[in-house]
Amino acid sequence: MKIIGARQAWHDALHEHRPSALAVAAEQALIGKKSGSGDTKIMVMLENHDGQEVARVYEVRKEGVQETRSGRRLSESRCAHMLIAGLVLRAIDTLPKSLxxxxxxxxSPVATGNDLSIAHGLVWLGSGMExxxxxKKQRAYWMAMAALQSHKMMVNGGQGMGPGAVCMxxxxxxxxxxxxxxxxxxxxxxxNALCTHVDKLDGQALKPVSAVVAxxxxxSENDHEIAA
Incomplete structure (x- = not known):
């Protein structure tokens, strides 16, 4: 799992990368191999503020770890993914439920209608449209949901909704x-007020994940300087 930014980290922490059935089979074969006891060093690739790849090394303890299934151990890449995902998910759990x-x-790659419903309520209740x-309030209520959808399009690399799309x-x-x-x-x-409000709430939601990424x-930059 490569750390680029808070939005990407949130997505990837909830997404398991398995590109193909052959890749899964190869990974399972690797997991099934026996290895010695002791600590394993995991190298995690990150990107610094200049967009350059840097490496951060973590130690994962293997000695004394109980296996739930015989012959199954996590590969180093899976361990690295789980390590970073755990830190990100722990940060997410510090947020209030609505955020x-x-x-x-x-x-999230597994977002549900419940996520949208609660997010919509959060945006509307704090929108100041009383x-x-x-x-107008009836229409503004649904414009709040449109603002959520529009913001999601933009932060995922697309274009936001224009007036015609919002009206429809x-x-x-x-x-x-x-x-x-x-x-x-x-x-x-x-x-504009609704979009500004959504953007503000998005920043609040990303704050603890941004701290983990930073x-x-x-x-990783300190480790790179020491190695140099």
Whole structure:
């Protein structure tokens, strides 16, 4: 598992990389090999702030470890992945429940409708839209979900929703016409406020994972300086 940034680390911590059936078979053959006791050094490849690959070495204790199945030991790459994933998941667990679900919706490869539902509630309850008229509030409620979807598209390398896409998104859920020609007059201010709010919550969700990534990068750079 290569550490590039907090968003990528969140995704990869919940994703097991197994590219093909042949790769799985090769890995199982490697796992099945017996090895000696003692500590095993695991090299983890990271990227520093300049985009250069650096290595961080961790020691994984094998002596005295109980096997749940005979002849099965984790390969070094699996150990490295589990080590980093454990640190990232522990950081995620420090977040309040609602922020965890928002982060899972944004970055988890196994995100569910429950993650979206809780994230939507978090965005809406803190959006400050209480002063809107009932009709505008109904549409703004679904615009909050659209803002989540739009932000997810952008942080994953795509383009966010434009006015036309947002209007169609809301129409599909309310059954009422929402004219994009009136966007600047009626909806642009609301949309911008919702998008800013989602971006702020995303930053809060990523904060503990970013700290883990920064600590691992700092450690890898220190190790690289010592080796040099």
């Amino acid at each position: 965890r679900h928002l982060g899972h919706f944004m970055y 002063s809107l008229t009932d009709r 998104f809301v129409e599909d859920r309310t059954g009422e016409k929402m004219n994009p020609q009136n966007w600047a007059r009626d909806w642009e201010e609301i949309w 600590a691992m990068r700092e450690g």
